[in-house]
Amino acid sequence: MNAEPDTTCNFKAADYRSDYKPVWCPGCGDFTVLLSITKALAEINTPPEETVVVSGIGCSSRIPAYTNCYGFHGVHGRALPLATGIKLTRPELNVLVAGGDGDGYSIGGNHFLHASRRNLDMTYIVMDNQVYGMTKGQPSPTTLPDWDSALVPGGTGIRPFHPLVIALAAGANFVGRGFSGDPNRTRDLIVEAIRHPGFSFVEILSPCVTFRPDEKEWRNMIHPAEVDPTQDAARAARRILTDDGFNIGVLFKGDREPYLPRSGNGEDADAIRAMEREFVA
Amino acid sequence: MNEQVKPDEIVELLRQAYAMEVEAADCYYDLSDQMFAGNNPDVANIFSHLADIEGRHADEIEGRLKALGHNAAGGSYSWDDPLGPESTASEDIHYLMTPYHALQLALHNEKRAAEFFRMLADKSSEAEARALALEYAGEEDEHVKLVEEWLTRVDEPAVDWHDDEDPAVGQ
Numbered sequence: 001m002n003a004e005p006d007t008t009c010n011f012k013a014a015d016y017r018s019d020y021k022p023v024w025c026p027g028c029g030d031f032t033v034l035l036s037i038t039k040a041l042a043e044i045n046t047p048p049e050e051t052v053v054v055s056g057i058g059c060s061s062r063i064p065a066y067t068n069c070y071g072f073h074g075v076h077g078r079a080l081p082l083a084t085g086i087k088l089t090r091p092e093l094n095v096l097v098a099g100g101d102g103d104g105y106s107i108g109g110n111h112f113l114h115a116s117r118r119n120l121d122m123t124y125i126v127m128d129n130q131v132y133g134m135t136k137g138q139p140s141p142t143t144l145p146d147w148d149s150a151l152v153p154g155g156t157g158i159r160p161f162h163p164l165v166i167a168l169a170a171g172a173n174f175v176g177r178g179f180s181g182d183p184n185r186t187r188d189l190i191v192e193a194i195r196h197p198g199f200s201f202v203e204i205l206s207p208c209v210t211f212r213p214d215e216k217e218w219r220n221m222i223h224p225a226e227v228d229p230t231q232d233a234a235r236a237a238r239r240i241l242t243d244d245g246f247n248i249g250v251l252f253k254g255d256r257e258p259y260l261p262r263s264g265n266g267e268d269a270d271a272i273r274a275m276e277r278e279f280v281a
Numbered sequence: 282m283n284e285q286v287k288p289d290e291i292v293e294l295l296r297q298a299y300a301m302e303v304e305a306a307d308c309y310y311d312l313s314d315q316m317f318a319g320n321n322p323d324v325a326n327i328f329s330h331l332a333d334i335e336g337r338h339a340d341e342i343e344g345r346l347k348a349l350g351h352n353a354a355g356g357s358y359s360w361d362d363p364l365g366p367e368s369t370a371s372e373d374i375h376y377l378m379t380p381y382h383a384l385q386l387a388l389h390n391e392k393r394a395a396e397f398f399r400m401l402a403d404k405s406s407e408a409e410a411r412a413l414a415l416e417y418a419g420e421e422d423e424h425v426k427l428v429e430e431w432l433t434r435v436d437e438p439a440v441d442w443h444d445d446e447d448p449a450v451g452q
Contacts, residue, residue, distance in 0.1 A: 013307070025449075026319040026376040031311050136449065181370055182363035184304075207372060210449045216372040222363070 001094050001121065001194050005045040013038040016048050018068045025133075029180030029206030030060050033127050036183045036204075037096070038067065040190035044094070051094040054083040056108060058100040059134045060127035060206070069096075077108030080115040080124065087120045088261050094194060095122040102132045105141040105161050112163070116170035116199055121258040123193045123200040126163065127180070129208035129215065137211035149211075163203055168237045168252060173198030175236065175252040176229075179222045180206040185248060192250055198258040205246070218246070225249035290410040294401055295346050298417055299353045301397070302339035304365035305390065306332045312374060319376035327383045334424075335367070366390075366397035377445060379438040388428045395421035 016038040024030050041051060051069040055061035057076035064071025070093075074082045083097045104112055104126045115124065130147070132138040139152055141161035148155050164175050174196040178186040186204060193200035205222070207215035221244075229250040230236050236252035309332035316325035343353045364370060367390045375382070395418050402414035 021314050021317060023318050024315070026315040026321070027371050027374050028315070029371060031315055032371055035307060035311055179363070181372065184360070184365075185363070209372060219363070219370060219372060 001044070001046075001197075006047055007045075009045070009047070011042050011045050011047070013042045016041045016051075016068050018066055020065050022062065022066050024059055024062070025208075025210045027207075027209035028059070029129065029204075029208075030063070030127055032180045032183045033060070033125070033186065033204055033206055034063060034066055036178075036180075036186035036190060037063070037098070037125070039183070039187040040194065041067075041069070043187065043191045044194055046094055050092075051096060052083075052086050052090075054079050054086065054095065054097045056099045056103040057134070058103040058132070059208075060098060060100040061103055063098045077103055077106070077111065079103070080108060080111040083122055083124075084115060084118065084120055087122050091121075091260070095120075096194070097122060097124045099126060100133075100140075101126060101128040101130060101142045101161075101163075102140040105163055109141070109161075113166070113170045116167045116172040116201065118259050119171055119173055119198045119256050121197055121199070123190070123202065125190065125193075125202045125204060127204050127206035128163070129206050129212060130160075131208050131211050133208045133211055162241070164201070164240045164251065165237045167201040168233045168240070171199070171256065172201045172252075173254040173256050173258070174200035174202075174250070175240075176200075176202050176250045177225075177248050178202060178204040179218065179246075179248050180204055181219050182222065182248065185224075189248075189250065196253060198254065198256055205248075221246040223247055225251060229253045231255060290405060290407040291413060292346065292349060292351050294405070294410050294414055295342055295349070295351075296353065297401070298398075299339055299342045299346065301365050301367050301394065302335050302342060303353075305367035305394075306335035306339060308332075308365070308368040309335060312369060312371075315371070315374065316376075316378075321376060321378070323380050324378055324383045327380055327387075331387055338420075367394040375443060377443050379442055380435045381432065381438050384428055384432045384435060388425065388432065391421050391424040391428055395425065 022031060048068045053064040053067050053069050054072045055064050056074055056079040064073050072082050079097045079099050083095050087095045128142055130140055130142045132140050137149060137151055139156050144160055145157050146155040167175055174193050176189045176193060178189045189202055193202045205218055207218055223246060225247040229252055231253060233252060240251060309328045313325045313328035313332060316328060346353055369386050369390060398414045398418035398421060402411045405411035405414055
């Protein structure tokens with residue numbers, strides 16, 4: 001994160017909330033994720049206008065409207081390219097990207113790989129409920145193969161995507177898992193992700209009470225990760241592949257240098273100015 | 282309480298109490314928003330009212346901390362349980378719940394809060410901190426009585442309160 005804490009102010013979580021009331025279903029985990037995000041921003045203590053919240057499409061992607069930060073509610077699966085553009089042009093801003101498992105791992109899956117690989121200094125928060133909630137309950141890339149529903153009787157039979165391991169393989173510099181029903185630990189996880197340089201990926205298990213009422217049981221399955229985070233991506237990947245999917249906390253903290261664009265001198269700068277004259281002025 | 286004495290134990294207790302009340306207020310505001318989103322204004326208003334009450338308690342505790350020369354900063358706690366001792370899990374609500382259900386949740390939370398303060402009193406080695414914890418436990422006991430009285434003024438829900446004639450999807 002490049003934005004500097006404002007030592008003259010003591011921001012509270014409410015300072016990062018907008019006047020818009022969320023329209024998620026009552027009981028949705030995304031309410032508490034929003035609370036955790038605003039609490040994390042208060043802990044970071046940078047002015048709201050120094051953070052940009054970017055999203056794609058889906059229930060959780062409504063988050064930018066509910067914050068008092070700058071926001072960009074983009075198109076389906078394209079939150080990470082938008083955020084990449086914002087970070088490249090305004091590297092001093094704190095860039096948060098938020099969305100769901102359908103948006104991020106299916107239509108946005110390719111961008112997820114390359115955002116991890118590029119390792120720009122931003123934080124990607126995925127609220128994973130293992131279902132497409134906004135479009136009424138289709139299986140998503142993280143849905144278990146035997147999830148039986150009216151729309152997919154008997155389940156898909158397809159093995160789920162493993163986002164944490166894929167992020168590690170692609171080069172993400174920070175990987176963690178949270179649970180929406182544990183707002184304080186989720187707040188701490190987001191704070192750590194924002195402060196860690198490079199591409200930080202935080203998956204938050206966030207139950208969909210409407211289409212996946214079975215996920216209420218997650219509260220009883222969650223447990224803190226029993227080991228300290230490692231700097232070894234291969235070791236972290238092995239741990240994550242063999243865990244039960246419900247251990248929460250920081251799982252990997254890498255030391256790759258974040259990608260920084262070239263300084264904008266010389267021919268590149270001339271070319272950029274020429275493009276600005278043609279397309280922006 | 283003698284506010285000239287500033288043992289760390291009292292400050293720590295006040296900070297825990299402050300964190301608990303702030304979390305409870307945040308939680309009730311959040312539940313209120315959820316109920317407004319679900320077009321259930323009766324329950325939303327109850328949660329909003331409870332949030333205001335918890336917020337006033339937090340202000341009162343913050344005032345005590347300031348009187349002791351401390352602020353509430355550093356009052357962010359990660360409890361042993363995922364939720365604070367006076368908070369409700371989002372999954373425990375239902376969009377068709379009634380005021381009766383909301384007050385039952387509040388009653389449960391007030392009882393937990395009273396137990397929490399009694400537990401702190403038991404753990405306290407310093408007499409004034411113990412007295413303060415018991416004072417707060419007593420206040421929570423009063424809230425239990427208030428909520429119980431409130432419950433007598435609302436109707437018990439019908440057996441089929443959760444039936445939705447137009448559910449989101451047939452699962």
